[in-house]
Amino acid sequence: MPEHDVKDVRDIVINYHDGTSRKAIVLDREVPYPEGKLIVSRTDTQGVITHANQAFVEMSGYTEDELIGTNHYILRHPDMPSVAFAGLWETIEAGNKWHGYVKNLRKDGAYYWVKATVIPNIRNGVVVGYTSVRRKPSRSKISESEALYKTLS
Amino acid sequence: MTLNLTVSPDFAPDHISGWFIFNTWLQRQLGTGVHLELYDCFDAQRKDIKAGKFDLVYANPFDASMLVRELGFKALVRPISKPDETIIATHKDAAIQSVEDLKPGATLVTTDDPDVNRIGMIMLEPADLDASNTETLAVDSYVIVAKNVLNQNADVGFFLKDAYDELSDLIKNQMKILVSSEISVVHHTLLLSPKLQKYASTIQQRLIKMIDDEKGRSVLESMNLLGWEAMTEEETEFMIDLIDTLIDE
Numbered sequence: 471m472p473e474h475d476v477k478d479v480r481d482i483v484i485n486y487h488d489g490t491s492r493k494a495i496v497l498d499r500e501v502p503y504p505e506g507k508l509i510v511s512r513t514d515t516q517g518v519i520t521h522a523n524q525a526f527v528e529m530s531g532y533t534e535d536e537l538i539g540t541n542h543y544i545l546r547h548p549d550m551p552s553v554a555f556a557g558l559w560e561t562i563e564a565g566n567k568w569h570g571y572v573k574n575l576r577k578d579g580a581y582y583w584v585k586a587t588v589i590p591n592i593r594n595g596v597v598v599g600y601t602s603v604r605r606k607p608s609r610s611k612i613s614e615s616e617a618l619y620k621t622l623s
Numbered sequence: 624m625t626l627n628l629t630v631s632p633d634f635a636p637d638h639i640s641g642w643f644i645f646n647t648w649l650q651r652q653l654g655t656g657v658h659l660e661l662y663d664c665f666d667a668q669r670k671d672i673k674a675g676k677f678d679l680v681y682a683n684p685f686d687a688s689m690l691v692r693e694l695g696f697k698a699l700v701r702p703i704s705k706p707d708e709t710i711i712a713t714h715k716d717a718a719i720q721s722v723e724d725l726k727p728g729a730t731l732v733t734t735d736d737p738d739v740n741r742i743g744m745i746m747l748e749p750a751d752l753d754a755s756n757t758e759t760l761a762v763d764s765y766v767i768v769a770k771n772v773l774n775q776n777a778d779v780g781f782f783l784k785d786a787y788d789e790l791s792d793l794i795k796n797q798m799k800i801l802v803s804s805e806i807s808v809v810h811h812t813l814l815l816s817p818k819l820q821k822y823a824s825t826i827q828q829r830l831i832k833m834i835d836d837e838k839g840r841s842v843l844e845s846m847n848l849l850g851w852e853a854m855t856e857e858e859t860e861f862m863i864d865l866i867d868t869l870i871d872e
Contacts, residue, residue, distance in 0.1 A: 506802045512861075606746075607749065608723075
């Protein structure tokens with residue numbers, strides 16, 4: 471870890487809506503979004519990851535084995551207001567597409583911003599899971615989102 | 624019975640004869656007539672597909688979505704190691720070094736290829752650019768896209784990566800690539816209409832085995848393909864779900 475990051479390390483406990491929690495480290499260090507790539511994952515209806523592409527593995531800092539079978543909320547950064555995810559679930563459970571700007575937490579405590587889109591996977595009229603695709607956001611959208619999320623936290 | 628076949632108009636003109644050779648090969652394999660119809664333009668082709676004119680369609684990923692979800696087609700195969708990727712390029716002497724250097728009012732030169740245009744616009748989002756603050760010059764082919772970039776009639780051009788790679792070195796040396804997509808899981812597919820599903824397994828098997836004999840390999844080469852691999856229904860649905868996430872509505 472670079473020396474200048476060490477002073478910015480925070481040890482925190484993240485509580486999730488399902489009553490579970492985990493210890494995590496948080497660094498004030500942004501990892502740039504990779505050019506031209508899409509981060510792709512799929513989950514079951516409970517948000518448990520069933521597929522992760524290589525870009526997701528690289529950006530999250532977890533191995534594929536660590537991601538598969540884990541709830542997608544492992545990526546949630548403490549700076550993200552829970553109301554944003556409540557809106558996401560409300561939208562996709564109603565069968566609709568959700569777009570939003572998200573600050574994600576990496577395994578090493580650094581973060582990366584994405585423009586995320588989540589859609590329900592409908593097979594024979596039944597929602598069997600969700601696909602989430604993330605792409606590179608603009609700096610202006612990140613700034614707007616940071617300002618908005620501070621008011622919601 | 625005659626099968627009606629059509630091919631997404633985004634392949635390089637050099638491979639037109641390859642698709643006619645494939646048509647003849649397929650007729651012999653299936654022991655039935657196969658009629659190939661090619662189009663210059665995506666919209667005209669889409670209109671005829673929707674009118675039920677075709678039984679077998681080699682479709683770009685965006686049209687595959689419409690064929691499966693709206694018309695009940697099923698994907699049989701996809702080309703091996705041939706994902707659809709998009710390149711945004713500019714003139715080699717342009718001051719622009721990255722997409723983020725582009726400003727509102729930027730001019731784009733594109734074909735009417737729906738997947739390249741969609742992915743291209745997504746790759747402009749980091750510069751806060753979209754259809755409302757850019758100007759688009761639509762042309763008929765990737766060679767004309769390149770000409771417009773070289774003549775600096777537009778700030779950037781959108782290319783299907785395969786088409787860009789096939790441009791001459793003379794042309795490529797006068798351009799620089801700003802960004803190249805690395806999506807990997809979006810590709811063309813060969814789809815069969817719902818009324819001919821009883822032939823699905825035969826056609827799929829013949830295509831997969833095409834690479835096993837010399838004649839088949841030579842036909843593939845003329846189409847610039849390495850071979851075909853089977854597409855399952857869930858793989859098709861997965862690709863279509865992914866494409867859905869790329870359409871902002």
